[in-house]
Amino acid sequence: MPKYPDSQIIGRRGINCIDALCNEIGWIWRETPNSDVGFDGEIEIREGDDATAQIIKVQSKAGKSYIRNAKPDRFDYYADANHLEYWQGATNPVILVIYDPETETAYWVDVKNYLAMHPEVVDDRPHKITFDKTRDRFTPECAAAMRRVFGPDYVQAETAYRIHIVERFARLTLYSVSSDAPLAVDLERVFVKLTATQEHEQRPLIPSMDEPFSPFYAPEMVIRKKLTVGMFGHEVLDSAWIEGTSSQPPPTPTRETNAARSIADILAEHESVAIIGAAGAGKTTLLKYPRHHFCSPSSKRTTEIKRRALTCLRGIA
Numbered sequence: 314m315p316k317y318p319d320s321q322i323i324g325r326r327g328i329n330c331i332d333a334l335c336n337e338i339g340w341i342w343r344e345t346p347n348s349d350v351g352f353d354g355e356i357e358i359r360e361g362d363d364a365t366a367q368i369i370k371v372q373s374k375a376g377k378s379y380i381r382n383a384k385p386d387r388f389d390y391y392a393d394a395n396h397l398e399y400w401q402g403a404t405n406p407v408i409l410v411i412y413d414p415e416t417e418t419a420y421w422v423d424v425k426n427y428l429a430m431h432p433e434v435v436d437d438r439p440h441k442i443t444f445d446k447t448r449d450r451f452t453p454e455c456a457a458a459m460r461r462v463f464g465p466d467y468v469q470a471e472t473a474y475r476i477h478i479v480e481r482f483a484r485l486t487l488y489s490v491s492s493d494a495p496l497a498v499d500l501e502r503v504f505v506k507l508t509a510t511q512e513h514e515q516r517p518l519i520p521s522m523d524e525p526f527s528p529f530y531a532p533e534m535v536i537r538k539k540l541t542v543g544m545f546g547h548e549v550l551d552s553a554w555i556e557g558t559s560s561q562p563p564p565t566p567t568r569e570t571n572a573a574r575s576i577a578d579i580l581a582e583h584e585s586v587a588i589i590g591a592a593g594a595g596k597t598t599l600l601k602y603p604r605h606h607f608c609s610p611s612s613k614r615t616t617e618i619k620r621r622a623l624t625c626l627r628g629i630a
Contacts, residue, residue: 320376327375327412328353330419330451338456355405358460367463370405372396372424375412386447392440400424401435406462410451411444419451420444423462475608482605485598500605 328344331354335342341357341364353373358365374390382389390411400407407424427434427442434440449455484497579586588596 323375323412323414324373326414326417327373327410327419330375330412330417331356331371331373331410334419334451334453337453340456351399352403352407356408356459367460368405369459369462370403370407372400372407372409373412374409375414377413377415379411380413381441387443387445390442390444392434392442394435394440397428397435397440401428408459408462409442420446420449421451421455421459422449423459426462478604478608482601485601500602 332342335356340359342354343357344354345352352370354371356369356371358367379390380388381391408421409424410419410421412419422442422444434442483500485500487496487498489496588599590596
């Protein structure tokens with residue numbers, strides 16, 4: 314008569330455990346029709362009603378024989394070297410699920426991350442993967458950890474960082490000689506735009522002797538632009554030279570003054586700015602404003618300008 318051993322029943326229970334968990338979380342489980350070779354199936358993460366195309370390959374192992382060196386808090390799984398090579402070569406994230414039929418409990422591990430953290434598993438025999446019975450439980454609570462197999466959520470991390478910066482620099486603390494209690498005021502309400510003066514200077518480079526003479530030849534120019542910003546028109550807080558090159562003939566040196574310019578505008582135009590001022594001139598307060606401004610959701614600056622400006626702030630006493 315045809316045989317259907319207990320090992321196949323237990324294997325089916327392991328697959329059913331994965332299927333049930335995905336149904337409970339609301340994710341999509343696709344079992345591989347021929348699971349004798351390769352993975353047993355895949356999990357696709359959903360966001361609301363939308364499938365995300367974020368697919369995790371799943372290797373299922375069910376049975377007491379896969380649980381070695383069992384302790385109250387952990388156990389080991391001995392992997393085959395061919396399996397390790399196969400899992401590492403997968404283009405998708407891979408998780409290994411071990412099902413214990415006696416306790417009807419499953420455990421999981423992010424295989425690629427585990428092997429990256431424990432390279433000795435690949436090099437040494439036996440190829441032992443250790444499971445923590447508390448941390449690695451395959452339950453609905455592991456959904457957040459399973460999302461992380463795709464790497465950090467940079468959008469979420471950046472949003473959280475921006476919120477932190479806005480909250481950190483939204484208020485300015487003022488101290489008074491007549492009161493022991495400091496006063497906290499909104500930075501946007503008290504910040505004053507600065508007066509900026511731009512100076513442009515161009516001077517020709519000495520042409521190379523190898524350059525052929527031509528009446529149409531214009532030697533390369535070095536462009537030096539000085540930007541000076543004064544708070545309330547008095548203290549000099551910003552003085553920076555920016556050099557570049559141009560093949561255009563030198564214009565007459567010019568001096569241009571803008572009555573009131575925001576430090577945010579200046580940072581958007583220059584790769585770097587040095588803030589120079591005496592002690593108490595307001596350098597720290599000045600730097601608080603662009604941090605708050607560029608991280609604020611109401612800012613209309615592009616993301617590229619925000620990131621560039623936030624990384625180039627420097628204060629010089």
